[in-house]
Amino acid sequence: MAFESLTDKLTRTLKKISGKGKLTESNMNDMLKEVRMSLLEADVNYKVVKDFIESIKEKAMGTEVMDSLNPGQMVVKVVRDELVNLLGPDQAELNMNPDGITNIMMVGLQGTGKTTASAKIALYAKNKLKQKVLLAACDIVRPAAIEQLKTLGGQIGVEVFSLGTEVSAVETAKRAKEYAKENGFTMIIFDTAGRLHIDEELMNELEQMKAEIQPQNILLTVDAMTGQDIVTVAREFDEKLHITGLIVTKMDGDARGGGLLSVRSITKVPVLFVSNGEKVDDLEIFYPDRMADRILGMGDILSLIEEAQSKIDEKVAAQSASRMMAGVFTFNDMLAQFDQVTKLGSFSGVLSKIPGLNKMAPKLDDEKLSEQIKHSKALIQSMTPYEREHPNCIKSARKIRIAKGAGLKVADVNRLMAQHKQMEDLSKMMSSGGGFNPFGMMNRGGGMPGTSKHAGSKKQKKSKKKKKK
Template sequence: MAFESLSEKLSSALKKISGKGKLTEANMNDMLKEVRMSLLEADVNYQVVKDFINDIKEQAMGREVLESFDPGQMVVKIVRDELEKILGPDQAKLVMNDQGITSVMMVGLQGTGKTTAAAKIARFLKNKQNKKVLLAACDVVRPAAIEQLKTLGKQIDVEVFSLGAETPAVYTAKCAKEYAKEKGYDVIIFDTAGRLHIDEALMNELSEMKEEIQPQDILLTVDAMTGQDIVTVARDFNDKLDITGLVVTKMDGDARGGGLLSVRSITKVPVLFVSNGEKVEDLEEFHPDRMAARILGMGDMLTLIEQAQDKIDEKAAAESASRMMAGVFTFNDLLSQFEQMNKLGSFSGLISKIPGMGKMAPKVDDEKMSEQIKHMKALIQSMTPYEREHPECLKNSRKQRIARGAGLKVADLNKLIAQQQQMQQLSKMMSGGGFGNPFGNPFASMQRGGGMYGASKHSGSKKQKPSKKKKKKK
């Protein structure tokens, strides 16, 4: 995930100053030196780093901070506030017409995920803002882009307007806007052509289209993996087109994140959205305050809650909760939980958004955990419907058949059964009004690294009676 290294180093630097009972220029300079190096290593622009450090030092050495009850915590607050200023300072949103159609023009270089970003924003507007959205396929340079947009449009149930690769892009855009007016659309998103680099032909075509459709927003997609090139590309596009916002893609990769920290400060163009995955639902509105907290390892519960509301099947979740409250937890319930968790994205991404858990995220092996869940699902799917709903019937012969069907060992199945038994025990406690420790969390044991399914050595075994001490004879 982006910012992992930066987050770890900034947290370490700030922890040193937080432990000081008194703030001095010497220990402040030591901390700021570490912060400076962390930002430069994360590929943040040198001038942005210089201004950032100067602003922090000026505020931190002020009388109010020096005389405060906890100067270390005051410095942490100052760093967070300054990060918000670099990233924001305020959340930017799409400009929506009160009357008539809102036009959004997507621009960017090839390979930045522009076409996918157009579909993601269309889905966002349709689902979150209840807008009737039309996608216009105006990338006629790359014929595959038209088919890609149509495929994505089917996934999100949004119509795609196209006149084919032979029709000039500007004429397609003009016809798309007329069609949108005729059919009563609220928003039209134009997917335009990209190039491997900025050239005169590209800019002329985009300028002509801008003149024709008069968009309310021109959004530039930039790849988080390109580092400081984000700033260069954003500046060049902004000079020619006056872009109104950025969509930062591939934030789920191992990008250092410096480009995102630099681009707003240098170009004055705000980030509107960040894309953190390949699926059409993997799009977040950009909140400077939340991102600043995430960078400092403080978590981002609001975004996590929003993702859960967006991606989790409420009906399935309610049914599962109802069964647990009734004291029932079978393999069907366990399978449902795995499928719901998969929708929320990577485990490291989830953990990084939970306050106080940020340091654990880099240590989580997403690939290994996904493989473990894949194996568990294979075992459950090898069972008959009766066996899934009646785990108590799983005797030796059935176990051998299920393990063979999943291509795994009976020992693996026994560990999975232990997991189900723990969750069954928890659900019975819940149904009886007890408040026990949720030891049956199917993911907790994997995070502890306790083997394939992490079941403890004594899972499902009877409790041992405490030994009685023999009374000494007088």
């Protein structure tokens, strides 16, 4: 994930200073030196780092911090606040046209994920902003881009307007506007052509299109993996087109993140969205304060909650919870939970947003975990409807058939059965109102095996039996 190395270094550095009972110019300078090196190694622009460090030093050495009860923690707050200012003090939003159709012009170099980003924003506008969206295929240089946009449009239920590769991009954009007006669309997203590098031909075409469609938004897609090139590309596009926002793609890769930290400070162009994967719903609104918290290892639980609310089927989740509370957990329930979990994206991505667990994210093998879930789903799908609802009926012969049907081994079936048993025990515990003890045992009386309370409950049961006799 992006910022992984930077997060680790900054967390260790700030932990040292937050533990200091007294703040001195000496230990303050040591901390700032480490922060400076961490930022430079993350490929943050040198001038940005210089200004960032000077601002922290000025505020951290102020009277308010020095005289506070916990100066170390106050320094952490100063660093966090400055990081928010660096990323953009305010959350930027799409400019909406209140009197007509909102036009969004997508620009960027080839290979930055512009066409996919167009579809992602279309899905966001359709679901979140309740817009009737039209995607306009204006990249006539790359025929595959038109087909890709049509495929993506079909996946998200958004119409794609195209006149093929024989009609100019500007004419296609003009006709798309007319079509949108005639058919009651409220937003048009124009996917334009890209190049491997910025050239005069590309910019002339984009300037002509801008004059034709008069967009409220010109969004530039930039690749997080390109480092400082983000700043260079953003500056050049902004000089020609006056872009209104950035979409940073491939944030799920191993980018150092320096370009993202530098671009707002240098170009004054805000980041609107970040893309964390290849799926059409892998798009996040960019919140500077939440990103600052992630970079400092503080997690981002708000984004995780919002993501869960938007991606998880509430009816399925409620039904699953209701069945567990009733002490019921079958393989059909297990399959439903697998489907819900995978909708949230990578496991490391989920953990990275949870305070306290975010340090575990880099250690997770997402591919291995995804493969395990894939195998588990294959095994459940290899079962008969009766077997899924009655797991206890699955014995040796059935295990062999299920394993063969999924192309796996009986040992894999046994592992799945063991996982199911654990979840089934949990559901029974929830329905009984009991609690867990550290040894994984459950006791409805509230005592634990080996304790006097637990022993007492056994004696009471024996005495009741004697009375009955």
